[in-house]
Amino acid sequence: MPPTKPTKAAKKAATKPAKAAKKTAAKPAKAAKKGVKKAADAAAALLEQPVPGAPGSEPPALEEPTTPREPLPPKADQTGPAVVTATGTDTGVDPTARAQQGPFLTTSQGARLRDTDHSLKAGPRGPTLLQDHHLREKITHFDHERIPERVVHARGAGAHGVFVGYGTADAVTVAGFLAKDKETPVFVRFSTVLGSRGSADTVRDTRGFATKFYTDEGTFDLVGNNIPVFFIQDGIKFPDVVHAAKPHPDREIPQAQSAHDTFWDFVSLHTEAQHHTLWNMSDRGIPRSYRTMEGFGVHTFRCLNAEGETSLVKFHWKPRLGVHSLVWEEAQLLGGLDPDFHRRDLADAIESGAFPSWELGVQVFPDDEEQVFAGIDLLDPTKLVPEELAPVQPIGLLTLNRNVTNFFAETEQVAFHLGNLVPGIDVTDDPLLQARLFSYVDTQLTRLGGPNFSQIPINRPHAPVNDMLRDGFHQHGDHVGVAPYRPNSLDGGCPFHAGVEDGAFVDLAVTVPAATKVRENPASYDDHFSQARLFWKSMSSVEREHIVLAYTFELGKCYEQAIKERQLMALANIDDELCAQVAQGLGLPAPERTVEYPEPDPSPALSQVGGETWPSDGRIIGIVVDPSGDTGSVDEVRRSVVGAGMVPLVIGPHGGDLGGGLIAQRTFGTARSVEFDAVLVAGAAPPASDALVARDSKAGAPATPATDPRVTLLLQECFRHAKALGAWGDGQQVLEESGCAGAGVVTGDQPAGVLAEVQELLGLHRVWERFAAEV
C-alpha cells in the first residue's frame, strides 16, 4: 500500500465557494432609503473583503424592513444535511432549502398571524386570556427548546465535507467508501470532553474528532480523539474517570479543566491513566485549531479484504496543516477574550475558502491469536504503536468545505455510534471499545428523546433503510406493510436477509479461546509507565518544558498535599528530571522511581516541533495601519495576504474606513494578540483617541508615548508567544520601540519581501528559538 497523492476528485471537492458567494451576496432591500443605502453599501464593501464571520447572507438595512419577503437564503459557506427521507431515499431537494418559507409569520400549522407582540387580553390593561393559542404555542415551544447536553463532549463544533478514497486500502478492506476516487459525504464534530456546552474552547483537555461517513453501504462512524491512547483500559471505568474529571460535586467548580483535586486523585491512584494524562499535559492538550489536530480511532479495529483475509488496523487522521498547538498563556487569555476560538476558527476557515483537510491513514497489523505487535498489546487502549514500527499508510482525503446552517439541528443533534459499521470494518475485543458499543445509543435515547434519532436529518443514512424497527417517539417514517417481523408471508417475506454477495455486513467469525468468566485484565495491561516514558523521551526540549509547566500548574491548583505527592510518585516512574522539576515548582521533595520496565526507544513522529514545514492556509495576519499613511499600499498587502491563502485583518485606530476604502476589521481597542498568527506593522501607530494615555501614565507608562499602548501590548504579546512579526516604513520604528527584536522579527523597505518572510516563518508555526528551553 504505497502512499498516494490526493486525487483529482479530492481537489475538485476542495474548490472555493466563490461562485455561490457571489450569487448570495445579493442587493439591499428595495425599501432602502438614502441613508440606509449608504450603510448597506459600506456593508457590501465589507462583504467584498474576505472577512469571515458576517452574520447574514445579505447586509441588513439600517431601518426595520417593512416590505414582506421570503426568508434570507443561507450564506454561501453553509449547507444543511442532504435531504433524504427517513429511509434514506434521495429527494433531490437542495440541502440549503430553508426550514421556513413564505413572507409572513405563521403558527406551526401554517396559519398566518397578525400580531406576535401582544398577548390576547381582556382589554389593554386586562388579564391575559387562556384562549390565546398563539401565546401558548409560542411559550410552550420555547419552554422546551433545550435538550440535555452530552454527558461528555458537550462542547463542540461541526462541519460538512467530503471524503475521497485513494483505493490504497483495497488490500485491507472491502469497505466501498475507501475505493479509488469514491466520494462520500461526511459530517465531522470536534469537541472538548469535560466542559459544559457553553464552556471555553481552549481549555487543557482531550479533543473529540468524530466523523460520520454517509456511505452507500450504510453509515460508518469513526468516533475518535486527538490523543491516540485513553485514560482507562476497560469501559466500566468510564463513569469513574468522568466523575473525577468533571467539576467537584459540591461547588461545581472548576469548569472544563483537570486542574483540581478529584482529577489528580483518580489518575494518581489509577496509574493506567498516566500515559493519556501526559499527552494532556503536553501541547496536544491545547491545540491551535481543530484544523491542526491529529485524530485517532484509538482502538484496534478488524478489517476484511476481498480475499476473506482479516487484519488488525488503527485509524489515524493527519492534518494537512500539520499538528500545531497554542501556548498555555494564549489558551488562558483566549478563555476570556474569545471562548469560541476553535469554533470560530473552523467556521471562518471554511467561509474563507481555506478548507481544512486531513488524510486518513491506517497502521496495519497481522490478525493473529495474540493480537500483539512488537510486544504491544493491540487490545490495550492505553498503548500506541509508534509510527516508526508501523507506518501510517494514507487511504483517503477528508475535506471540510461547508459550515452548518443551523447549529442545533446539525451539530447538536448529530449522534455518533461505534456500532455504525460497514462491511469490511469490524470491532475487536478491546474492553473499552466493547463498553462504548453499548454507551452511545443508550445515552442518545435520553439526549435525543426516544429511539428514532437516526431519522433526524443529520443522522439519516444515505443508504436505503429497510428495518423492522417501528413506532416510538418522533417517528418520521410512514411504514407500509403489516408484517414487521420475520419470517412472514403477509408482506411477501420482506425484508429479506442479504447475502455477502448482496453487500451484507458480516460479523467476522473470530475464534474466542476457551476461557473462564472473570472480572480481570490480562497481565500485559499492568504496564502503565513504559509508553508514558516513550512519549516523554520523544519530546523536544521546548515541549518538555511545556509539560513540566503544565503539571506544575495543574498540581499547584490542588489543595491536598497527599494528592500532589502521589502524582509525583507516578512522575518519578516516567522520568526523574520531569519529576524533579515539577516537585521543585510545588516545593516538595522528588520521590524515587519504584517501577522498573525496559527502556523504550523514542518515537520522533510524536513531536510537533522541528523537521517539516507546513502550509499557511487560513492563518490570520493582523495588519496595523496608520490612516495618515499610504493606505493604498496597505490594501495591496492585504490583497497579497488573501492571494497567499491567508486571512488578513486590518487593525486601525478606529473602525470603518481608514482612507481610500481600506476598512478596519479590528481596532487598537478590539485587537488582541491571541487571534493572530502573525502581525505586520504598516506604519506609525500613535495613540488613538480612546487610548486613555493619561490613565496609563499614572501607572508608570510614558505620558506621551509615540505608539498606542495597546499596539505595544499587541506586539509584545505576539513576541512573547513566539509569533512572527513584520514591519516596513514607519512600522519599523513601532516594532523597535516595543522592544521586539531578534529571531522571527522581519523588517525591510518592501512590504512584499517582509510578507514573504513572515509567511515562511508561519510554515514552522512558531519562532521556536525564542523559547530557550532547557529540559
Ligand code: HEM
Ligand atoms: C477511546 C476512547 C473514547 C473515545 C475516543 C471517545 C470519543 C468520543 C467522542 C468524539 C464523543 C463526541 C461525539 C460527538 O461529537 O457527538 C464522545 C461522546 C461520548 N462518549 Fe466517548 N470516547 C471514548 C470512550 C468512551 C467510553 C469508554 C464511554 C462509555 C463507556 C464513552 C461514552 C461516551 C458518551 C456517553 C458520549 C456522549 C454521546 C452523545 O451524547 O451523543 N466514551 N466520545
